[in-house]
Amino acid sequence: MKMSRNRHFNYTLTPTRLNSAKPQEKPYKLTDGGGLFVLIQPGGSKTWAYQYRLDGRRREVVIGRYPEIGVADARDRHAEYRAMVAQGNDPVAHKRTDDAERNARALMEADxxxxxxxxxxxxxxxxxxxxxxxxxxxxxxxxxxxxxxxxxxxxxxxxxxxxxxxxxxxxxxxxxxxxxxxxxxxxxxxxxxxxxxxxxxxxxxRGVIEVPKAEHHRHLSESELGAFWRAVGKQGAHPSTTAAVKLLMYSMCRKAEVLRAKWSEIDTDKAQWDIPAERMKSRRPHRVYLSTQALELLEVQRALTGDLEYVFPSAFRANVPMADATLNHLFKRLDFGVPEFCPHGTRGTAATLLREHGFSRDVVELLLAHTERSQTAASYHHHELEADRRRAVQYLADEIERQAAISAAGNVVSIKAKST
Structure with a gap:
């Protein structure tokens, strides 16, 4: 079906322009015409969407990813949706039906x-x-x-x-x-x-492509930890982003687990955060015990986002969590003397610090939510050692503050030395 006769405006985007468009720190749009645009995310994904007005309200329907959906196909879909809007029909409702039919066809084709x-x-x-x-x-x-x-x-x-x-x-x-x-x-x-x-x-x-040995994520020494903590505070990032980085270290959780945290999971009176199984890598529920510093952080964060679902919502869409790329970009900008330090390295840093200061392997493994290979051990350790784990996370938070204070004092001394 040819749709071009319905178009009465000039489209502006070309494959060359789309292919050369680079991601920026924040999402941005490239307008094609007639409400059709491509949204480019900080992570590099490019998505076609159509913005329109229906019944006095502005609405938006996602068409699909570029380049999987090319320029011509996106414009054909755009023309279809424009015709629907002209007739008073909502493209979003049509797309739900269309997606369901497409999935059904895919399953039929699988046979x-x-x-x-x-x-x-x-x-x-x-x-x-x-x-x-x-x-x-x-x-x-x-x-x-x-x-x-x-x-x-x-x-x-x-x-x-x-x-x-x-x-x-x-x-x-x-x-x-x-x-x-x-x-x-x-x-x-x-x-x-x-x-x-x-x-x-x-x-x-197998073996045709030689895969290099996996390198473990770099963890920080105690002095580097202090410098890192001070650098996070001085970065000037959005308060929610800074808070997410700090909870990442306090909780010893994975990045995705922190960024998708919901207020309904957190009980500040009991100083604990219960992450459901479906959001855990191990597919088992995980209880995080919260230090005094973590509770203070969450108290401030609740004032910012407490009426929303997510503890750390996106700065652009309040009903979705902060994107992984937000933390990745912040870590890349940090300049504290350790290049290539990434969010996952916070887990190794915290685990190493606790082990070096006398906390047992069992306690640290439970804090990391590592799955026991032995089913007997797994059943024994499930939500065990609460007192030890609470003591460990409080020690971790106190030690972070101590190392940050040492780093700040050292920086003051070095500045004075230079001035003399």
Whole structure:
């Protein structure tokens, strides 16, 4: 169906301009025309959307990611949505129905053995118990690197040569290449279990791309911790961003767990924060005991966001949590003498400090929410050692303050020395 005759304005965006558009510290829009635009996020994603007015209200419907949805396809969809609005119909309601039909078609196509459709089925059936973030990461790998190459092929049509071509294109990023190969292998393992194919084209390619040894996240020494804490306070970031960094260290939680914290999970009277299983990497609920400093931080934060769902909401959309990229960008800007320090390094820093100051491995492992390999040990340790864990998080917070004070005093001395 040709939609171009309905257009009475000039579109302005081109693939060249979209491809060259770089992410900035904050999201920004590139306008195409007629309410159609591309939103570019700090993390680099580019999303088509259409803004319109209906019944006196301004509304917005997401069309999809660029470049998966190209310029011409986005404009065709835009023309359809404009026609709906002209007739008094809401594109958002239409898109919900359209998405449901598309998913149903994908599942039907899966029975016919197309790789893309079957991989969608695999995502739904095999990763249903994984976190939303993990499923999104796996779908993104398929979307960016796999579907364009073999998505339309039948499962039994894909050969090792096809998989090799995919991973060879990623040779400069060996970890990504191996992740993609393993992902294809997992999809085919499931297809074999479903008796749809008999061989796995990705299995024979193990070791084709040499993956470098994993490097553990850098942790900070005590003196570096003091310098880090002072640098966070002097950065001039949004108060919620600064508070999120500090709770990251106080709680010893992962970045995603902190940024998606909800006020309903936190009981300040009991000085504890209960994270539900679905938001934990281990898929088990985790209790975080809160130090005096963490409670003071949350008291200030409640004044800012206490009437919202999330403790650390996005600065741009109050009903969604702060983006991971916000913390990543802040850590990259910090200048305290340790390059390449990342949010995950706070866990190693806190764990190392506590172990070096006499706290047991069991206590630290519980604070980190690490899963015990032994089921017997796991059942024994579940929410155990409360007193020890409370003592540990309070010691951690006190030690952070002490090291920050030492760092500040040292800085004053060095300034005086220079002046003399």
């Amino acid at each position: 016919e053995g197309q790789f893309k459709a079957f991989s969608l089925k695999w995502l739904d059936e095999r990763l249903g118990n994984k976190s939303d973030g993990y499923r999104a990461q796996m779908r993104s790998l398929l979307d960016r690197f796999v579907w364009a190459e073999i998505g339309r092929k039948s499962l039994d049509e894909v050969r090792p040569a096809h998989v090799l071509a995919i991973i060879e294109k990623r040779r400069d990023t060996p970890n990504t290449a191996e992740n993609v190969r393993v992902l294809i292998q997992q999809v085919y393992n499931y297809a074999i279990q479903k008796l749809l194919v008999e061989t796995n084209p990705a299995l024979a390619l």
